[in-house]
Amino acid sequence: MSGSLSITSAMADPALLDLPWDLPLESWPSEAIAALPKGISRHLVRFAHLGGHVVAIKETTAEMARGEYEMLRTLQRLEVPCVEPVAVITNRTDDEGETLKPVLVTRHLRFSLPYRALFSQTLRPDTATRLVDALAVLLVRLHIVGFFWGDVSLSNTLFRRDAGAFAAYLVDAETGKLYEGGLSNGQRENDLEIARVNIAGELLDLEAGGRVADELDPVNISNGIVDAYRKLWTELTGSESFASTERWRINERVQRLNDLGFDIEELAIKTDDSGTTVRIQPKVVDAGHHQRRLLRLTGLDAGENQARRLLNDLDSYRAAYGKADLDEEMVAHEWLMRVFEPVVRAIPADLRRKLEPAEVFHQLLEHRWFLAQQAGHDIPLAEAVASYVNTVLRHRRDEATVIGPPTEAITAVVPVVPLDTAAIPVIDADDEDDWRAKV
Known part of the structure; x- marks a missing residue:
């Protein structure tokens, strides 16, 4: 390592010193590189092994x-879904003393993929819609905390599977700015228009390469983010008025937001001078209601x-086994020990990098329901x-760290391997009707 390398990092990881910072990023040896699919970026980005995990390294300017x-x-402290910053490396020089570009190091988000790696051959309309819906939720969450992105796109986002939908994470924040007083309507609309135009361009690019299904309309899909964003924004921040005799609508509004996955930390409630009308408006909305529960x-x-989905299965378990009157925490512990953990333990070790345990459990519930439909019994x-x-x-690719071309089709014949299910309790599927409603 040449010169006086400068490392700024909140993580005390000595493995940072082992990476070849004296080489241009494009010249790093293969043993240091992790072969992961990358999104489109205006900067050179490489993935590298750092200790027991993978990091993304982006060449840019020091500033x-x-x-x-x-x-x-800052966004992490605000609990906004984004990649974790690891370090800034400056004062890089090669063996000849020539200056090399500074880099930003972020931790690779396990089980996440760029949008181009989420389909094997062609992008279907339903998959594209789910990606855009996930990005709309992320954009709303960013705007609620006062963050103007300035470069909203599918390429600047990572996606993780989330029980039939996707969860979106911000990757590129170099154009963003945080406003303590919140964003104006004009700023929000500007970000939304940037999103619409960028998504249309990305999908049109895929269409030109023959990578989308014939029935997919790039412009229609990109317009979908506008509708999804505005509906969610109105639900989370809009005010409503009602007669003072309808105070139950306050609880209804809170329940509606909980169903969307948000908690209200503060409500502004006002009555008119005559006391006949009540006006409510959420003041602080926090995402992750079901995650926290x-x-x-x-x-x-x-x-x-x-x-x-897991909470629904837990509630179904309580109902199916007559435990609705028991302490919720006690039943949750029993469900975890009797249902969830045995399923996770039954997954062969060589397959545990395919999907997150929670996603595996969700897919298993869907598969069990499908089998019951085919067989006509539980x-x-x-x-x-x-x-x-x-x-x-x-037959799935590993999504903890995806190796190889992101669009490579799986053609190998995979043998069926007997599975040891002795540790799994046989639980009657009396709650299959509930599961049908959830699929």
């Missing part, structure tokens, strides 16, 4: 690297939709697990 590093740290009850950290959990592992999970 932009420091600014983005601090912005990502699942974490409190079970200690499981999952995506919002995954948490909602399917024991152990049998459903064996079928899911051998017919679904074994």
Whole structure:
């Protein structure tokens, strides 16, 4: 390592010193590089092994690297979904003393993928719509905390599977700015128009390359983010008035937001001079309602939709086994020990990098329901697990760290491997009707 390398990092990781900072990023040796699919970027970005995890390294200017590093740290403190900043490396020089570009280092988000790696051959309309809906939710969350992105796009976002939907995470924050007083309507609309135009361009680019289904309309899909964003923004921040005799509508509004995955920390409630009309408006809205409930009850950290699905299964378990009157925390512990953990343990070790445990459990519930529909009767959990592992999970790519071309088709014949399900209790599927409603 040449010169007086400068490392700014909130993480005391000595492994940072082992990376070849004296080489241009494009010349790094293959043993240091992690082969992961990348999104489109205006900067050179490479993935590298750092200790027991993977980091993304982006060459940029010192000013932009420091600014983005601090912005990502701030967004993390605000609990906005984004990548974790690791370090800023400056004063890089090669063996000849020539100056090399500064870099920003961020931690790779496990089980996340750029949008181009989320489909094998062609992008289907339903997948594109779910991606755009996830980006709309992310944009609303950013705007609520006063963050103007300035470069909203699918390429600047990472996506993780979240129980049939996707969860979006901000990757590139170099154009963003945080406003303490919040954003004006003009700023929000500007960001929204940037999103609409960028998404249309990205989908049109895929269309030109023959990478989208014939029935997919790039412009129609891109316009969808405007509708999705405005509906969610109105629900989260809009005020409503009603007669003072309809005070139950306050609880209804709170429940509606909870169902969307948000908690209200503060409500502004006003009555008129005559006391006949009540006006309410959410003041502080916090995302992650189901995530927090699942974490409190079970200690499981999952995506919002995954948490909602697991909680639904927990509630079904309480009803199916006559435990509705028992303490919720006690039943949650029993469900965790008898249902969730045995399923996770039954997944063969070589398949555990395919998907997150919560996503595996969600997909298993769907698969069990599908088997029951085909068979015309309930399917024991152990049998459903064996079928899911051998017919679904074994054929998926690893999404903890995806190696190889992101659009490579799976053509190999994978043998069916017997699964040891002795540890799985056979639980009657009396609550299959509830599961049908959830699919």
